[in-house]
Each structure stands twice: as structure tokens, then as C-alpha cells.
Amino acid sequence: MAATTTAAEATRSMPRPLRATVDISALRHNLGVAKNHAPHARIMAVIKANGYGHGMLRTAKALVGADGFAVLNLAEAITLREAGFTQEILLLEGFFSADELPLLARHCLSSVIHAQWQIDALLKMPISAPVSAWLKINTGMNRLGFQPNELPAALQSLHQIGAQVTLMTHFACADERDGIAEQMALFNSITSSQQLPRSLSNSAAVLNYPEAHGDWVRPGIMLYGASPMSQQSASELGLKPVMTLSSELIAMRDIPTGAAVGYGASFRAPEAMRIGTVACGYADGYPRHAPSGTPVLVDGQQSRIIGRVSMDMLTVDLSQIPAARIGSPVTLWGAGLPVDEVASAAGTISYELLCAIAARVPIVEAA
Numbered sequence: 473m474a475a476t477t478t479a480a481e482a483t484r485s486m487p488r489p490l491r492a493t494v495d496i497s498a499l500r501h502n503l504g505v506a507k508n509h510a511p512h513a514r515i516m517a518v519i520k521a522n523g524y525g526h527g528m529l530r531t532a533k534a535l536v537g538a539d540g541f542a543v544l545n546l547a548e549a550i551t552l553r554e555a556g557f558t559q560e561i562l563l564l565e566g567f568f569s570a571d572e573l574p575l576l577a578r579h580c581l582s583s584v585i586h587a588q589w590q591i592d593a594l595l596k597m598p599i600s601a602p603v604s605a606w607l608k609i610n611t612g613m614n615r616l617g618f619q620p621n622e623l624p625a626a627l628q629s630l631h632q633i634g635a636q637v638t639l640m641t642h643f644a645c646a647d648e649r650d651g652i653a654e655q656m657a658l659f660n661s662i663t664s665s666q667q668l669p670r671s672l673s674n675s676a677a678v679l680n681y682p683e684a685h686g687d688w689v690r691p692g693i694m695l696y697g698a699s700p701m702s703q704q705s706a707s708e709l710g711l712k713p714v715m716t717l718s719s720e721l722i723a724m725r726d727i728p729t730g731a732a733v734g735y736g737a738s739f740r741a742p743e744a745m746r747i748g749t750v751a752c753g754y755a756d757g758y759p760r761h762a763p764s765g766t767p768v769l770v771d772g773q774q775s776r777i778i779g780r781v782s783m784d785m786l787t788v789d790l791s792q793i794p795a796a797r798i799g800s801p802v803t804l805w806g807a808g809l810p811v812d813e814v815a816s817a818a819g820t821i822s823y824e825l826l827c828a829i830a831a832r833v834p835i836v837e838a839a
């Protein structure tokens with residue numbers, strides 16, 4: 473009994489210096505950027521994957537000005553309803569089993585409809601409320617959705633059950649120049665005769681392709697202050713970083729030329745150098761494959777990680793930061809160090825880093 477209490481107290485006091493600070497005003501600012509880009513569309517804020525790692529409810533509260541929220545599963549959607557959100561809530565992959573339909577109807581949830589079995593389930597189960605169906609059309613990404621020639625029959629079935637239909641597709645290359653042309657042309661050609669709301673754009677298309685905004689845009693990553701494009705930084709896009717992952721130096725040492733650092737001795741000092749150990753590792757969500765040279769801020773100054781990332785620690789070069797001491801603040805990404813830069817050095821994208829933040833990392837909100 474006493475032991476549990478002590479553990480809980482120790483957790484609350486957060487003695488390990490690692491934390492993720494979530495800037496609520498930055499979330500709101502980034503929603504404003506999305507609105508400015510797509511002033512005539514409604515905003516379906518994508519908060520799947522626990523709000524891209526920032527906390528789903530926290531994110532929804534900050535983005536209460538959005539017209540809708542997109543999540544992945546029923547439990548998330550109902551959590552939002554129970555927290556009092558009355559906006560449209562969309563299940564991005566739809567229901568996974570017909571058993572979910574009664575709850576879907578009871579909580580007034582919208583569902584992506586991407587496959588015939590879902591339509592069959594709807595036809596079999598007369599549900600009380602009219603369903604809002606986001607009919608997903610496969611225009612070339614080949615993950616989910618009806619083929620263009622299957623659209624008329626799918627529409628007819630959905631109208632038969634009285635569903636409100638939104639026509640939807642998803643782009644594979646909206647982050648590239650001319651990236652949506654083919655998919656957009658196909659979508660337009662098969663939907664032009666329908667007077668139905670449309671939704672096509674993820675963040676990259678919100679930023680790059682006004683012609684694809686339609687009635688609902690679906691921004692995700694840009695709301696969190698990261699760039700969906702490799703060629704344009706978040707700050708160039710006017711976005712503010714939301715999550716700052718920070719820790720401290722918990723050890724320092726001077727090592728001679730040739731000394732090895734970390735598992736596998738993958739880094740050897742090319743000359744005598746000062747290094748520091750940071751309380752953050754891959755069990756916190758920092759990417760283990762981040763190579764020596766991946767940027768990091770120590771005391772606000774840019775440095776680099778060296779050696780392999782361990783489970784709970786990583787090592788940084790302090791040679792150029794003579795004022796560094798134990799307890800010096802370290803920014804792994806966020807304010808002052810774009811998560812996109814860290815992701816790119818680690819051979820991945822900001823989405824993966826943000827979503828991978830481990831449950832053990834305490835989240836602190838900054839207003």
C-alpha cells in the first residue's frame with residue numbers, strides 16, 4: 473500500500489527530466505493557418521494516433537474551433553462524444569465490424585465507407601439515425617475505396633438507406649509538384665454529375681492545391697506544426713511547433729582520441745572531446761536509427777548526437793558548448809529545432825516521431 477503511494481508520488485513529481493511540452497496556442501495558431509488556406513471549406517481536424525502523439529482529448533480541446541474531428545476507431549470517437557464534443561466525428565477507416573453499427577448510430581458518428589461489405593452491413597441493419605457516410609473512392613492510391621466504376625451502385629445503395637453522403641478520396645503525392653493532377657482529374661470526372669459534398673485534401677493539399685479543397689479539408693500534420701513537404705519548412709509555411717521534447721544532461725565526461733561511445737562502439741572520438749549523456753532513449757520514442765550527427769540543442773545551442781541511441785539515454789557532443797553542465801537543458805525537437813530536421817536526419821518523417829512518443833513521457837501543457 474505504502475509502496476504504491478510512494479511510486480505514485482514519485483511519478484507525479486517527475487524527477488526524470490524528460491518531458492513533452494505541448495503548446496496549446498500553437499495548435500490554435502496552426503488551425504488558423506489551415507483556415508486561411510482553405511477559407512471556404514470546413515475543417516475536419518485529424519486527431520488519430522492520439523492526436524499525432526499530443527493527446528487526443530487535449531488536441532480536440534485546443535482545436536474546438538474545427539468543424540469536425542477524424543479518428544480511427546469507435547472508442548476514440550465515443551471518448552470525444554462523452555467529453556462533450558458535438559462536431560461531426562469521422563471514423564477514417566470506417567467501422568471494422570457490423571457489430572459497431574448500433575453505437576455508431578447512437579453517438580451520431582460519421583463513417584468512411586470504403587468497401588462493399590460495409591454497405592451490405594448497412595443494408596442489413598436498419599439503424600435509427602441517418603448515417604453520415606464518407607464514400608471513399610480509390611483514385612490511385614490503392615489502399616482503400618471503391619473503384620470508379622463501382623461508384624454508381626455504391627451511391628444508389630447509400631441513398632436507399634437514407635445516408636447523407638460525402639464523396640472522398642485521398643492523395644498519394646500531394647506533397648509534390650503536379651502530385652495530384654491524375655487523381656484529381658479522375659475524381660472530378662466520376663463525381664462531376666453529383667451534387668454532393670466533397671473531401672480530398674490532407675495537409676499537403678490544403679497548402680498546395682486550392683483546387684482540391686472542396687467542402688471539407690482534412691489537415692493533420694500541419695496542425696501539429698510540422699511540414700508535410702520535404703522542400704518547405706514548417707516556419708516557411710507559417711506553422712508553429714506544438715510539441716517540444718526536452719530533457720537534461722545527466723552526465724558529462726572528457727574522452728581521449730579513439731575512445732568509443734555507446735553500444736557497438738559505432739562512434740569513436742576523432743580527437744579528444746567532451747561528451748554528455750541525455751535522459752532520453754528509444755523507449756521514450758526517440759528513433760534508435762538516428763545516426764551520429766542528428767541535430768540536438770544543448771543550452772539552446774545546436775549540437776549533434778553521437779553513438780547509438782540506447783533504450784533510456786543518448787549521447788551528445790559538447791565540444792562546442794563549453795558552458796554545458798549537468799542539468800543543462802536539452803531539446804530533442806520542437807521549439808528551436810524543427811522535428812522535421814530531426815526526422816530527416818533519422819531517415820524518417822515527423823509524423824512517425826510525433827506518433828511514437830512513448831506513454832512513459834509525461835506531457836506538460838503550455839498555454
Ligand SMILES: *Cc1c(COP(=O)(O)O)cnc(C)c1O
Pocket residue numbers: 518520564642673674675676690691692693694700
Ligand atoms: C491521416 C489522414 C489525413 C491527414 O493527413 P496529413 O498528411 O497528416 O495532413 C487526411 N486524410 C486521411 C484519409 C488520413 O488518413
